[in-house]
Amino acid sequence: MHIDDVIQFSFHALQSYRTRTYLMLLAMAIGVASVILLTSLGEGARIYVTQQFSSLGTNLLIVLPGRSETTGGMPPIMGETPRDLTLQDVMAMQRSRHVKQVAPIVVGAAPVSYQQLEREVMIMGSTANFFSVRQVTTSRGQILPEMEISRASPECVLGYSLYKELFGSLSPLGKWVRVSEYRCRVIGVLEEEGMSMGMDMGEMLIMHAASAQALFNVNSVFRVLVEAHSQDEMDKAREDVISIIRERHDGEDDITVLSQDALLSTFNRILTALTYSLGGIAAISLLVAGIMIMNVMLVAAAQRTTEIGLLKALGAPRKQIILLFLTESACLSLIGAMLGLCFGLLGNWILQRYFPDFPFQAPDWALWSAVAVALSTGLIFGLLPARHAADLDPVLALSGR
Amino acid sequence: MIKLEHIARTFKVGDELVHGLDDVSLDINDGEYISIMGPSGSGKSTLLNAIGLLDKIDAGRYFLDGTDVTELSELEQAGVRREKIGFVFQTFHLIPRLTAAENVALPLTLAGVEHEERKQRVNEALQSLNLTDRAHHRPDQLSGGQRQRVAIARAVVTKPVVILADEPTGNLDHASGIDVINILETLNKQGITLLLVTHDIELGERAHRIIHMMDGKVLS
Ligand SMILES: Nc1ncnc2c1ncn2[C@@H]1O[C@H](COP(=O)(O)OP(=O)(O)OP(=O)(O)O)[C@@H](O)[C@H]1O
Ligand SMILES: [Mg+2]
Numbered sequence: 001m002h003i004d005d006v007i008q009f010s011f012h013a014l015q016s017y018r019t020r021t022y023l024m025l026l027a028m029a030i031g032v033a034s035v036i037l038l039t040s041l042g043e044g045a046r047i048y049v050t051q052q053f054s055s056l057g058t059n060l061l062i063v064l065p066g067r068s069e070t071t072g073g074m075p076p077i078m079g080e081t082p083r084d085l086t087l088q089d090v091m092a093m094q095r096s097r098h099v100k101q102v103a104p105i106v107v108g109a110a111p112v113s114y115q116q117l118e119r120e121v122m123i124m125g126s127t128a129n130f131f132s133v134r135q136v137t138t139s140r141g142q143i144l145p146e147m148e149i150s151r152a153s154p155e156c157v158l159g160y161s162l163y164k165e166l167f168g169s170l171s172p173l174g175k176w177v178r179v180s181e182y183r184c185r186v187i188g189v190l191e192e193e194g195m196s197m198g199m200d201m202g203e204m205l206i207m208h209a210a211s212a213q214a215l216f217n218v219n220s221v222f223r224v225l226v227e228a229h230s231q232d233e234m235d236k237a238r239e240d241v242i243s244i245i246r247e248r249h250d251g252e253d254d255i256t257v258l259s260q261d262a263l264l265s266t267f268n269r270i271l272t273a274l275t276y277s278l279g280g281i282a283a284i285s286l287l288v289a290g291i292m293i294m295n296v297m298l299v300a301a302a303q304r305t306t307e308i309g310l311l312k313a314l315g316a317p318r319k320q321i322i323l324l325f326l327t328e329s330a331c332l333s334l335i336g337a338m339l340g341l342c343f344g345l346l347g348n349w350i351l352q353r354y355f356p357d358f359p360f361q362a363p364d365w366a367l368w369s370a371v372a373v374a375l376s377t378g379l380i381f382g383l384l385p386a387r388h389a390a391d392l393d394p395v396l397a398l399s400g401r
Numbered sequence: 402m403i404k405l406e407h408i409a410r411t412f413k414v415g416d417e418l419v420h421g422l423d424d425v426s427l428d429i430n431d432g433e434y435i436s437i438m439g440p441s442g443s444g445k446s447t448l449l450n451a452i453g454l455l456d457k458i459d460a461g462r463y464f465l466d467g468t469d470v471t472e473l474s475e476l477e478q479a480g481v482r483r484e485k486i487g488f489v490f491q492t493f494h495l496i497p498r499l500t501a502a503e504n505v506a507l508p509l510t511l512a513g514v515e516h517e518e519r520k521q522r523v524n525e526a527l528q529s530l531n532l533t534d535r536a537h538h539r540p541d542q543l544s545g546g547q548r549q550r551v552a553i554a555r556a557v558v559t560k561p562v563v564i565l566a567d568e569p570t571g572n573l574d575h576a577s578g579i580d581v582i583n584i585l586e587t588l589n590k591q592g593i594t595l596l597l598v599t600h601d602i603e604l605g606e607r608a609h610r611i612i613h614m615m616d617g618k619v620l621s
């Protein structure tokens with residue numbers, strides 16, 4: 001039997017049971033479309049997070065005190081309290097020729113007030129470098145001036161919403177705000193930018209690192225941001241930073257250097273796994289569609305008993321009847337999958353229009369694997385009814401007994 | 402051409418064994434016209450199904466054109482049905498969604514005959530049965546007699562050596578019945594062996610040879 005005749009025969013049969021055929025196609029299409037939409041959601045989340053991370057600044061290393069034992073095991077019980085990182089350490093890091101700039105970070109919370117208004121906000125102590133490393137700018141006034149890192153100076157930059165809360169529509173520049181029991185002069189306001197890496201820069205006051213240390217009465221820094229000259233120099237910069245600190249800390253490796261890439265790839269892995277599992281969950285609906293196909297084809301075989309008997313009488317061997325019935329389920333799942341592909345991509349497009357900020361994008365593997373899974377469930381679940389049809393006794397089938 | 406030796410076919414109904422065919426031996430020559438008669442339940446259909454290789458037999462040997470077809474595989478038996486045997490049923494068994502022409506073409510389609518040749522042979526078959534103007538009608542748009550003529554066209558389009566007709570007039574009025582028998586007889590005159598099961602004595606007696614059956618046995 002020619003393949004075009006097989007297909008034509010199957011199409012004829014599907015056409016003559018319209019409602020059932022449409023319902024099957026719908027089930028398949030919904031399955032495929034949900035695989036596409038759910039994976040596109042997961043992939044969108046991955047891309048979104050990646051974008052957020054790259055807005056952190058490029059070629060960035062984050063140095064924190066203490067060695068993190070990522071290999072597991074008990075932390076040491078006695079001694080070995082990690083040495084703090086100091087502003088002197090930060091200055092020393094600047095000596096590496098692979099390092100473009102460093103920015104210390106001292107953080108804490110303190111009440112900030114202007115006249116009667118008071119807010120408890122996050123205080124960030126850093127240097128002028130912070131602004132270029134983190135790629136933040138001021139909307140008015142200026143950033144912290146360059147000066148010797150260990151010098152305190154009563155100047156600060158306000159986050160945009162903090163400025164709005166304290167000053168309303170008044171100009172804050174040159175005004176003195178009270179930070180706990182200190183006072184400092186507002187020299188700038190950050191851009192109305194919002195969140196960056198989970199930190200709300202709007203609700204923040206930025207001052208010189210040394211001033212913040214005095215405010216919180218500490219000698220250490222919380223983190224150091226190190227920017228390398230280029231992507232290629234990141235490893236060198238990391239080695240330099242580690243050896244500089246080892247030298248300064250009596251030969252102890254007591255810092256942890258994280259690269260943005262490492263964080264990023266961790267998130268990437270997590271979110272890719274999420275996308276896969278979403279795809280897997282959606283694939284269950286394909287399985288359900290496959291079982292529906294099996295059910296419908298079993299009913300079809302029962303309804304078309306005499307037809308099957310006739311085909312046998314006309315000389316169709318078992319395998320030809322299996323072929324005919326399998327082609328029917330394959331057509332159902334293939335057309336259903338194509339419809340689902342259209343629905344899925346259409347739904348994706350609609351989501352993209354309504355949420356332009358979120359990068360909905362079905363990964364390629366999801367497209368072809370949804371279609372592949374749809375086809376194979378159609379074939380696998382079509383096999384049982386097809387064999388069932390082929391095993392019918394033609395005499396009984398034709399006598400209608 | 403057809404040689405049956407001690408054929409038996411038993412059905413198990415509950416604990417009882419029913420003898421559909423009981424030690425049947427039969428010789429049928431090329432081009433014969435035979436009617437099979439007997440009371441209901443005497444095994445006429447069972448005999449026809451055995452000859453048509455639709456039903457298996459439990460004992461005995463069956464030679465068709467010299468080969469022992471009981472020894473053949475499922476695939477080979479299907480091939481014998483496709484090439485040598487044409488069936489005509491009481492209830493026509495046309496596929497309702499297909500047109501007359503498509504129904505007639507079905508055995509050729511299954512056999513993988515090329516489009517052009519298929520078309521030509523279907524047209525010839527329809528023409529010889531005066532169905533050309535009904536070629537594109539579906540079965541529900543045809544009369545009973547026309548439907549049976551389509552079924553006969555389908556049986557002969559593969560040029561079989563034997564036609565097995567199980568009460569082909571059973572669902573037809575008298576005139577259409579005579580019409581159908583005339584057609585079958587014409588085919589027989591062209592050389593096809595014809596086996597006809599009928600209850601109608603008048604029709605049965607038109608055959609060259611009459612086989613009487615009773616309780617699964619061939620009487621004469
Ligand atoms: N599938 C079956 N299962 C059980 N018994 C069967 C089966 N097929 C046929 N028989 C029995 O075999 C015997 C012969 O049946 P068959 O159909 O050949 O009779 P028939 O001569 O064609 O009768 P009718 O003229 O009514 O068509 C009957 O007794 C019937 O009950
Ligand atoms: Mg009968």
